[in-house]
Amino acid sequence: MQLSEQELRRREEKSELEKLGINPYPSELFEVNVNIKDILENYEKQKTDYKNISIAGRLMSRRIMGSASFAELQDESGKMQIYFRRDDICPDEDKTMYNTVFKKLLDIGDIIGIKGYVFTTQTGEISIYVNEFKILAKSLKPLPIVKETKDEQGNVVSHDAFTDPEQRYRQRYVDLIVNPNVRETFKKRTYLVNTIRNFLNDRGYLEVETPILQPIYGGAAAKPFKTHHNTLDMPLYLRIANELYLKRLIVGGFDGVYEFAKDFRNEGMSRFHNPEFTQVELYVAYKDYQWMMDLVEEMVEQIALKLHGTTEVKVGEKVINFQRPWKRFTMFEAIEHFTGVDISKMSEEELKATAKQLNVPIDDTMGKGKLIDEIFGEKCEAQLIQPTFITDYPVEMSPLAKKHRSKEGLAERFEAICNGKEICNSFSELNDPIDQRERFQAQLELGKRGDEEAMVLDEDFLRALEYGLPPTAGLGVGIDRLAMIMTNSNSIQDVLFFPQMKPEKKAVDPSVLFAKAGVREELIPILINLGMTNLEDLANVKTSKLFNDVCGMRKKMKLKDIKNPTMEEVQSWVD
RNA sequence: GAUUCCGUAGCUCAGUUGGUAGAGCAUCUCCCUUUUAAGGAGAGGGUCCUGGGUUCGAGCCCCAGCGGGAUCACCA
Secondary structure (H helix, E strand, O other): OOOOHHHHHHHHHHHHHHHOOOOOOOOOOOOOOOOHHHHHHHOOOOHHHHOOEEEEEEEEEEEEEOOEEEEEEEEOOEEEEEEEEHHHHOOOOOOHHHHHHHHHHOOOOOEEEEEEEEEEOOOOOEEEEEEEEEEEEOOOOOOOOOEEEEOOOOOEEEEOOOOOHHHHHHOHHHHHHHOHHHHHHHHHHHHHHHHHHHHHHHOOOEEOOOOOEEOOOOOOOOOOOEEEEOOOOEEEEEOOOOHHHHHHHHHOOOOEEEEEEEEEOOOOOEOOEOOEEEEEEEEEEOOOHHHHHHHHHHHHHHHHHHHHOOOEEEEOOEEEEOOOOOEEEEHHHHHHHHHOOOOOOOOHHHHHHHHHHOOOOOOOOOOHHHHHHHHHHHHOHHHOOOOEEEEEEEHHHOOOEOEOOOOOOEEEEEEEEEOOEEEEEEEEEOOOHHHHHHHHHHHHHHHHOOOOOOOOOOHHHHHHHHHHOOOEEEEEEEHHHHHHHHOOOOOHHHOOOOOOOOOOOOOOOHHHHHHHOOOOHHHHHHHHHOOOOOHHHHHOOOHHHHHHHHHHHHHHOOOOOOOOOOHHHHHHHHO
16 A cells, blocks of 8 residues: 555654654543534523533644644534634643644644633634644544635535545545535434434334345345355345335234335446335334325425425425325326326227337336336326325236225325335235235246246245234335435435445455466465565565575465475466 | 446646646645635645557557446336
């Protein structure tokens, strides 16, 4: 690893501090009695409370002017100017703490604790007057620091912003330090989850945990990640959903259960898809999907209010209003609304013809349900910006949903669509075990025909249904999708702290290099132990010395079974 | 997967028909006691993503690869 000049300098500063008897990474706690947000909000009202403060954070900028300096301190709650004066930091003859430690050995990015008092500068900025400071952690890597100014309208303008998406996602910690709006986004995500949790707890539903490692994956149509348990010597799957487990709990006698679940799907990635994502699933006994729609409306409206203080949320150029009640369309109505075609009574052949007319791509494997779904997806979904419930999906697409109480071929199912994307999915749960078995069997048929996402038959789940599942309404809400809308984020990566990325760099594995040069496999560990990392290292020492070293290391590593190389052999590596 | 754009200093980015590698910030030295993108004077810092090719000469042109973004298609 090649260190930059600035990194080397910071390492030297670290040893300078140690030479001065200052531990750059002290162990003892640093008492903090206030944060920046608190000062900004309350100092003007209650100045006497801020005569003796102790605060810690990261040094974000410095303006040194001879024997006085201004700097900026950032803690979790915000940023504030701090003021240093040499003769206050160092009241005695010895000016080391200011002249050397502060001016020379401190850098932007260092974490410090300060004691002092709050005051207002001549230019009217609330600042902290530093009486003493302490280094709490030395930072060895320079931060991509963002400077900010305000234009005439008072808008904050960033300069040299840290914007490279790759760097931001790979080094989220840096992103969080220098881009305060990123912290806000993730706080909102947590408030969103908390709001849902409180909402469900208030209604008496029980938060539960169910297996992530599952012997049979189910509850959704998706490709799973597969792994293996050594002791049991069996395959296991990372869950694609937790639906079937939560329904087992309803069978067990709980009237309402929910779980915030990380689910895993081995599928494509995009700005809407990450291999692992979060859903909250909720199941409530003795309810149906109509009831669940009311719950979703109320819950999501409450989220908007909690996060924004209003039901109106700005997303891109649009304003989305989550105020109840939301528009409700059956799928047929939605299609008729957007295409002018009433497909509710059409046969499979007529549907095919309609799809072709509407330029909806189809293929011969598609049945009636799939055709309807395609037409909807192609012609309607993207146009639904304001939150809208779409109800009554084709039953073929919903193998875990109850058949519609009155409409042939449909299921009691709804999705809420918002900003052109599904944010939740819900149905009256299928609780007829015989029907459920048949639906699974139909899925098996699809699987045999090569549908990789077809569901697998879960005998234990069917057994649970046979004991009796009360009529139940179920719901799944995509937390990431909802968080994207609620935080005005364009990509799922912006609402996941650590989105999935390709590995950073192919580490050049020396053993591969050596193997290519014709080194016997068993000798490679010896070379690595000798500190050789590439072929140049081999070429840089005399062949005879290399030969001696290898034989010596072989002995040291007690590799009796390995034959020493010959001189010719060693020579051949370098050639 | 398809299309398309990008990769130059620690950061943000310029770089002309192909002719010695540039700016601002950051860093270092000096000056400066209320500054605020502080200021003034000076200095250091580069595998121009990698590997080939064309050329007297490549950051620039060509080919291949790596990494990333955006858009589109399937899944939430």
